[in-house]
Amino acid sequence: MSFKPVILxxxxxxxxxxxxxxxxxxxxxxxxxxxxxxRRVSHSASGMASLTVLIFFVIIGLLDTVHxxxxxxxxxxxxxxxxxxxxxxxxxxxxxxxxxxxxxxxYSAPFAVYLYARETVELPGGGQTREFPRLKYGGAHLKDPxxxxxxxxxxxxxxxxxxxxxxxxxxxxxxxxxxARRSGESVPSVLSAIRHGATAVSWKTIxxxxxxxxxxxxxxxxxxxxxxxxxxxxVGQDVFYQSLxxxxxxxxxxxxxxxxxxxxxxxxxxTAGYFRGWADDVIQYLYTTxxxxxxxxxxxxxxxxxxxxxxxxxxxxxxVAMRADLRLLFLCIILGVTSWTGLCRLLRGETxxxxxxxxxxxxxxxxxxxxxxxxxxxxxxxxHIVLITTVMDFSGLVLAxxxxxxxxxxxxxxxxxxxxxxxxxxxxxAREPMVWWALFAAFSFMFALxxxxxxxxxxxxxxxxxxxxxxxxxxGALRRKIRKEGPVAKPAATGAEDSFSS
Amino acid sequence: xxxxxIRRVLYAVPILIGVNLITFTLFFVVNTPDDMAxxxxxxxxxxxxxxxxxxxxxxxxxxxxxxxxxxxxxxxxNTVFFEKSVAMFAFRFGRADDGRDIAYEIRTRMMPSLxxxxxxxxxxxxxxxxxxxxxxFFRATYVDFWGVVLCVALMSISSLFxxxxxxxxxxxxxxxxxxxGYGQGLxxxxxxxxxxxxxxxxxxxxxxxxxxxxxxxxxxxxxVRTARAKGLPESIVLFGHVLRNALIPILTGAVVVIPxxxxxxxxxxxxxxxxxxxxxxxxxxxSQDFAVVRAMVFLGSLLYIVGLILTDISYTLVDPRIRxx
Numbered sequence: 133m134s135f136k137p138v139i140l141x142x143x144x145x146x147x148x149x150x151x152x153x154x155x156x157x158x159x160x161x162x163x164x165x166x167x168x169x170x171r172r173v174s175h176s177a178s179g180m181a182s183l184t185v186l187i188f189f190v191i192i193g194l195l196d197t198v199h200x201x202x203x204x205x206x207x208x209x210x211x212x213x214x215x216x217x218x219x220x221x222x223x224x225x226x227x228x229x230x231x232x233x234x235x236x237x238x239y240s241a242p243f244a245v246y247l248y249a250r251e252t253v254e255l256p257g258g259g260q261t262r263e264f265p266r267l268k269y270g271g272a273h274l275k276d277p278x279x280x281x282x283x284x285x286x287x288x289x290x291x292x293x294x295x296x297x298x299x300x301x302x303x304x305x306x307x308x309x310x311x312a313r314r315s316g317e318s319v320p321s322v323l324s325a326i327r328h329g330a331t332a333v334s335w336k337t338i339x340x341x342x343x344x345x346x347x348x349x350x351x352x353x354x355x356x357x358x359x360x361x362x363x364x365x366x367v368g369q370d371v372f373y374q375s376l377x378x379x380x381x382x383x384x385x386x387x388x389x390x391x392x393x394x395x396x397x398x399x400x401x402x403t404a405g406y407f408r409g410w411a412d413d414v415i416q417y418l419y420t421t422x423x424x425x426x427x428x429x430x431x432x433x434x435x436x437x438x439x440x441x442x443x444x445x446x447x448x449x450x451x452v453a454m455r456a457d458l459r460l461l462f463l464c465i466i467l468g469v470t471s472w473t474g475l476c477r478l479l480r481g482e483t484x485x486x487x488x489x490x491x492x493x494x495x496x497x498x499x500x501x502x503x504x505x506x507x508x509x510x511x512x513x514x515x516h517i518v519l520i521t522t523v524m525d526f527s528g529l530v531l532a533x534x535x536x537x538x539x540x541x542x543x544x545x546x547x548x549x550x551x552x553x554x555x556x557x558x559x560x561x562a563r564e565p566m567v568w569w570a571l572f573a574a575f576s577f578m579f580a581l582x583x584x585x586x587x588x589x590x591x592x593x594x595x596x597x598x599x600x601x602x603x604x605x606x607x608g609a610l611r612r613k614i615r616k617e618g619p620v621a622k623p624a625a626t627g628a629e630d631s632f633s634s
Numbered sequence: 635x636x637x638x639x640i641r642r643v644l645y646a647v648p649i650l651i652g653v654n655l656i657t658f659t660l661f662f663v664v665n666t667p668d669d670m671a672x673x674x675x676x677x678x679x680x681x682x683x684x685x686x687x688x689x690x691x692x693x694x695x696x697x698x699x700x701x702x703x704x705x706x707x708x709x710x711x712n713t714v715f716f717e718k719s720v721a722m723f724a725f726r727f728g729r730a731d732d733g734r735d736i737a738y739e740i741r742t743r744m745m746p747s748l749x750x751x752x753x754x755x756x757x758x759x760x761x762x763x764x765x766x767x768x769x770x771f772f773r774a775t776y777v778d779f780w781g782v783v784l785c786v787a788l789m790s791i792s793s794l795f796x797x798x799x800x801x802x803x804x805x806x807x808x809x810x811x812x813x814x815g816y817g818q819g820l821x822x823x824x825x826x827x828x829x830x831x832x833x834x835x836x837x838x839x840x841x842x843x844x845x846x847x848x849x850x851x852x853x854x855x856x857x858v859r860t861a862r863a864k865g866l867p868e869s870i871v872l873f874g875h876v877l878r879n880a881l882i883p884i885l886t887g888a889v890v891v892i893p894x895x896x897x898x899x900x901x902x903x904x905x906x907x908x909x910x911x912x913x914x915x916x917x918x919x920x921s922q923d924f925a926v927v928r929a930m931v932f933l934g935s936l937l938y939i940v941g942l943i944l945t946d947i948s949y950t951l952v953d954p955r956i957r958x959x
Contacts, residue, residue, distance in 0.1 A: 429915070534794055575792060
């Protein structure tokens with residue numbers, strides 16, 4: 133199949149982000165002092181378990197980021213050029229083609245074989261009845277659903293889970309081979325070390341989490357070919373497919389917003405703290421003004437205005453996907469512009485403290501230029517704040533997307549996201565019997581994503597925040613406990629969702 | 635003290651002017667009134683007359699900042715900027731798209747908002763402090779551990795879920811309270827119970843955890859060691875010393891949101907059909923009523939700045955060591 137790659141704006145930025153992260157990781161690997169806090173992260177069991185889940189989400193999100201336009205098959209007249217469809221698909225869409233294309237007529241419950249709504253059906257011998265018709269795809273292979281359904285589901289689930297388990301076994305064996313090679317020990321001894329949690333990196337937690345994910349996902353994958361495992365929505369689209377698609381939207385909002393806000397926060401925060409004087413006054417005025425507008429109102433106002441702009445300039449967008457993508461990007465930019473103030477304030481404070489340190493004074497005395505002091509001495513020493521804020525903000529942003537979509541200032545209605553899913557399903561709560569599955573799917577996927585982001589953020593904070601170490605050193609008896617699950621959460625002032633829901 | 639307050643109030647003026655400039659830029663410069671008119675009247679097939687009428691009805695037909703046709707001060711006053719943005723300082727918000735006076739709407743809708751936000755605020759403060767103290771009292775035990783786990787889990791649930799699940803369980807399944815609506819006087823109570831409980835619950839995770847941190851930080855200080863060395867029982871150390879000192883950051887952190895309580899909560903109000911300022915804002919956003927959104931942005935920042943000033947004053951009240959000069 134021939135296709136034409138499409139790089140949407142958010143795709144380009146995501147690629148940029150991935151490249152930046154790879155460069156950063158490579159740089160960290162070569163510097164022991166930068167590696168040390170990450171090593172502490174890798175020792176945290178909850179941190180590594182959540183990271184495993186996050187990586188799984190990120191893989192789905194990345195697959196969904198590679199966009200392309202498939203060629204349209206037309207045999208008419210040997211046209212030299214192949215025409216490409218207007219519809220922009222992602223690699224994930226291509227992989228999940230059965231899920232995407234097996235569209236029912238309307239709602240159907242998870243694992244249902246009958247439609248949710250009654251329909252008038254023509255009887256073979258003439259005449260009509262109203263009954264629940266069979267689904268076109270869900271459980272279509274079953275001859276006698278009442279008798280076979282349960283056994284078929286269990287059988288497929290077990291088959292899928294064991295496939296996942298097999299895959300997991302392969303991964304663990306490969307992992308222990310690598311570890312054994314690196315440490316020079318025998319494979320069985322490495323395996324037993326993993327099993328007893330005796331390794332420095334908590335491989336045990338990682339592999340247990342991985343086993344759970346692979347089993348669940350294996351079962352889901354085998355089942356979703358024949359059933360709608362999370363039901364279908366109003367127009368008959370598979371909810372499982374939508375939930376997986378929502379992951380990318382959530383990840384993009386969580387990460388790109390940070391990418392958008394970092395330049396502002398870093399540049400202005402450090403400038404204000406380092407140069408003081410009028411620059412400090414201006415920047416302080418700027419962020420006080422911006423932060424005094426209640427976040428959600430400013431976002432609403434800005435999104436309304438971009439909506440007007442996009443409505444009145446339709447010529448700027450070729451395809452629907454491009455338009456939706458640009459709206460997503462605008463949302464990220466707006467969220468970034470409205471949320472840099474918190475980080476900026478933190479950075480300014482830290483820079484104020486750093487510039488009085490002896491080593492900065494010494495650098496001044498040696499005649500080191502401002503630029504060099506900023507880039508060599510100040511910037512690396514505020515990076516931990518940037519990192520902690522970034523990971524702490526992520527979960528708030530994912531949650532905020534749902535709220536903003538409900539308010540009507542979120543992503544484009546054609547973009548599949550947790551917010552649009554909840555919004556569409558919310559109105560169906562009043563139906564009898566209730567349509568609960570779309571809400572259930574959106575909330576549980578969101579919960580998994582946000583929970584793992586929160587746990588990972590805690591692990592990162594514990595490892596990077598110098599305050600945590602001093603605190604645990606002071607409260608002797610508490611030390612072990614604190615390191616275990618980490619109490620020091622920064623005031624919720626930077627957490628996004630609070631300000632949105634109130 | 636009085637001097638300080640006056641200075642702070644004066645400092646608020648340039649900030650409000652800044653807010654005003656930002657909203658003006660957003661609403662009138664990024665998109666011209668013509669764009670907005672076209673958006674409201676339908677993108678295609680709009681006659682210039684319809685646009686002119688729309689603008690004239692709302693007073694958007696004047697020049698933005700500088701009116702060349704007028705003389706003297708009217709060069710500046712007879713403009714969109716003066717009449718729409720500067721007028722907000724005198725609380726003249728103009729009319730909404732449905733022709734009603736925005737200032738009047740704000741006055742009448744403030745109370746229902748407050749009726750939800752205030753109980754949520756007070757009850758929440760009490761509940762979170764009690765839970766956090768319990769966790770600190772049982773620190774380094776399973777109570778504490780599972781408490782933190784519960785907090786993180788509660789934090790990770792979308793606030794929409796609390797509302798939807800609450801409405802479904804309590805109103806639809808158990809028929810304990812009406813799903814949505816609002817009444818006058820004491821009648822309102824039955825409508826308010828559920829939103830208040832949900833409001834407290836949805837903030838529980840993050841706040842309890844934060845308060846616990848504050849308490850733990852306080853536990854590491856020297857006076858706590860002294861108190862223990864004197865032989866005071868742990869409960870007195872905790873409730874007599876730690877609680878009182880940790881209340882300083884908790885209360886001062888809470889003061890800043892008190893004025894904002896008037897604005898209410900966007901999603902709670904619109905889910906429960908409470909005629910407060912939150913649902914007013916949501917309706918305005920959905921119907922793209924720019925005048926109302928502009929007024930709410932201004933009001934929101936005004937209240938936030940008042941909150942900041944109150945915070946500074948409350949510092950001196952609870953902590954005698956702080957002197958504001």
